[in-house]
Amino acid sequence: MVPIHHDGILFGYRGRIINALDAASGERIWRSREPGDGLAMVIDDRMVTVTKEGKLVVSALWREGYQEVASLQVFDDIVRPPAAFANGLFYIRSMSEIACDGATGSMQADASQGHIPGSAFAEFVDRVAKTQKKQQVIERFLSDNERFPVIGGNSLAHFIYTSDADEVSITGDHTGRRINRLMHRVEGTDLFYYSSRFEPDARITYHFNVDVQNNVVDPRNPHEINSLSFRKAFWFGMPRWTPSDHLGGAEGEKGRVIPTDFVDARGDSHKVQVYMPPGYHTSPETRYPVIYLNDARRPFTTGKLDVSMDYLVEQGQVTPSISVVVPSFAAGGYNALVGAARRDVYVKTFADELIPFIARELRTIQRREGRANYGTGRGGFMATYASFEGPDLFSEIAPSSRPTGTTQTTLNRLSSSRRRPHGHPTVST
Known part of the structure; x- marks a missing residue:
C-alpha cells in the first residue's frame, strides 16, 4: 500500500498493522490491527479500506487513534486489488466476482462477530x-x-x-x-x-x-x-473429537525416510526427502507407486507423514507407496515461482529430470497409473500446472489450498495445455 497523507499524518501498513506517523518528525502516533490486511485510499476526510477477506471499511483519519465509522462484508472470497470510487459508488473486485456499492446505504459497524446471544x-x-x-x-x-x-x-x-x-x-x-x-x-x-x-x-x-x-x-x-x-x-x-488412530504409528515393520541428493541439468544440487514404505527393503522384486509432494513443509516432523503411512499400510487401508518431497528448484522456495518462465523451468526440471531420476534410483511403477501429484499452498497450483502440462505423467492430482495468483493467460494455458492420448488426470480436492 502506498502511504496516505492527510492533515500532517502519514497512514500506511507495515505487514498487517496500519500505522499513523507524524509526517514532519516520522514518529509513530498510533498503530492498529483493525481493519485488517488490505488496501486503502482517502475519500474526503475518510480512509476507505478493502480488506483481503472481502470487507469494505470506512474509518476516520484521526490523530487520536483508529476509529471505524462503518463497514460492509461484500465478499466471502479473497480480494487483492484496491477499491475504485466514482460518482458516489465503490467498485470492488474479488477473485471471482465484482460488486458496486453505494457510499452510504447498508454500511454499518459490525459488533456481532464473536458474540453469540442466548448462550x-x-x-x-x-x-x-x-x-x-x-x-x-x-x-x-x-x-x-x-x-x-x-x-x-x-x-x-x-x-x-x-x-x-x-x-x-x-x-x-x-x-x-x-x-x-x-x-x-x-x-x-x-x-x-x-x-x-x-x-x-x-x-x-x-x-x-x-x-x-x-x-x-x-x-x-x-x-x-x-x-x-x-x-x-x-x-x-470439541466434545465429539477423537484422536486419529493413524498418528499412533504401526506396531510392526516401519518405513524409512531417506535424504537423497539430486543434481539438476543446471548443476544445482537439491536434497530430496524420500519415504520408502514398509516392505521396500525386504521385497526386492516389488515395484511401488509414487506420490509426489509439492510445497510439503516439514512433512515428516510436523506432518508425521511416515508415521501415518506406516499405520495405514499395516491396516491395509492404503497401497504401500513411495513419497517424494519435490523441491522448488528456485531460490526463495515455492513463493518465488511467479511468472510463466519460472513455472516452466519448475515443470521441466520436475517432469524431465526428477521423475526419471526417481525411476532410475528406486523400484517404481514406471507408468502413468503409478504416479500421483499432490500439492498444498502454492505447491497446489504447481501440482495442477505440472499435471495439466504433462497429463501423461500422472493419473491423479490432489491440489489443496491452491492460490492461483495467476493471470488469465496462465489460466488459458491450463485449459488448453498439451493434450496427450490419455487425456487429463483425475483431480481430487
Missing part, C-alpha cells in the same frame, strides 16, 4: 456487565471452569483472555491464517472473549495477538503446538 456464556457476560463486583464474578467463573476455551454444549467454544492491553485479537482455523478477529472486551474489566460455532467433532488450532504482538501464549490451555500455519499455537477438540 450460557452470553448470559455470564451480561451478568458481569450489570454487577458492581465484576472482578469477583470473573474470577469465580475462571476458577469454576477447568478447561479452556470454554465449551458450550456440542457446538460452541468461547475463547477467553485476560489482559490490561488496549486490544486482543484471535487468529485460528476458524478465521483463516492471515486474518485477525478482534475480541470483545467486557467494559470495565480485563476480560476479552470471542465465541464461535464449530462442528461437534472439530479440532481447532488458534493463537492470541495482544495489541500488535502476534502468537501470544494462552496461559489457560496446556495444548501447545508448533503449527505450520500459525507457528506457536494452541489446540483443543
